Amino acid sequence: MPELPEVETVVRELREHLPGRDIIRASLTASDLYRRGSAKISALAGAHIEGVNRRGKAIVVSLRARPGKADRLVVHLGMTGQLEWKASPGSVRDNPKHLHARIGFADGSQLRYVDPRRFGFIFVGTAAAVAETLKMGPDPFEMDSAALAAKLTRRSAPIKSLLLDQHLISGLGNIYVDEVLHLAHIHPLLSGDRAAKEAGAILEAARSTLSRAIAARGTTIRDYRRTDGATGEFQIKLSVYGRDGEKCPRCGSSIKRIVVSQRGTHFCPRCQRAPRLSARKGETLRAGRSRREAPRPADYKPSR
DNA sequence: AGCTTCGCCTGCTTGC
DNA sequence: TGCAAGCAGGCGAAGC
Secondary structure, eight states: OOOHHHHHHHHHHHHHHSTTOBEEEEEESOGGGBOTTOOOGGGGTTOBEEEEEEETTEEEEEEOOOTTSOOEEEEEOTTTOEEEEEOSGGGGOOOOTTEEEEEEETTSOEEEEEOTTOOOEEEEEOHHHHHHHSOOOOOTTTOOHHHHHHHHTTOOSBHHHHHHOTTTSOSOOHHHHHHHHHHTTOOTTSBHHHHGGGHHHHHHHHHHHHHHHHHTTOOOSSSOOOTTSOOOSGGGGOSSTTOTTSBOTTTOOBOEEEEETTEEEEEOTTTSOOHHHHOOTTOOOOTTOOTTOOOOOTTOOOOO
């Protein structure tokens, strides 16, 4: 499931291939893959690519301005979307079942969008239209703890749900939210209002987790692939996601799985103490830290 | 307005 | 073995 590190990896790889190229032709097989308000992808023919960037979990390709024409191509990979780079004409002949879009270049190379579950989307439009379509909050590298704390204050929903809300903070998905909350010692069911006190720790944990995942070129559980088809490497470093029944790498307790906001949620019941048990009268909530707990990982830096 | 649930969609896994 | 149900989840819409 492409979240910020996977999308960042794809963006970095596309930067090696796309800028400076002219699009010869572009096509999409099924119009339901367009985000509403999108121009036709065929309108990109003749466009010159200037850059590739990431906005939250979306890939944004910038094109040289042409009067009256779209100058942005947005690709959101959803859950199972892939962008494949095919450098040689000979390698683009195959026609996989879930190939939905092709963008072709003069030397025969091709960028291809594949998405078995079709949860992703494509949007073609102006920079202004893209800004309107991608209404989302800043990602963890773009905001400070005061801003996050302000967004969490007076929110009663579980911190897990709030961190998944792209309008509030972008880039985190189910896998990394679980990892971040574990690293920050915060129970997924803690209310936003209470978690606001730990905004600094949450942001630190998010940046640390995402940075390490980017360095590992993302997490491949099942579908995620890089532009050349290779997998990411971060899955072997996950602490809690998908590890229910296994031992917490920090304290050795058994990792539990619950469902929060319809999402499978993995956490350590000892390191991430239940909110109810933490709420002692007259005591500041410390989000489940206990004296018996093992030391934090070496790369963890407290916010204060 | 905030929060939860649902539906979209396909493929793999589980259960009978 | 075969079939149906269950499950996965990013995101927007609907419902409370």
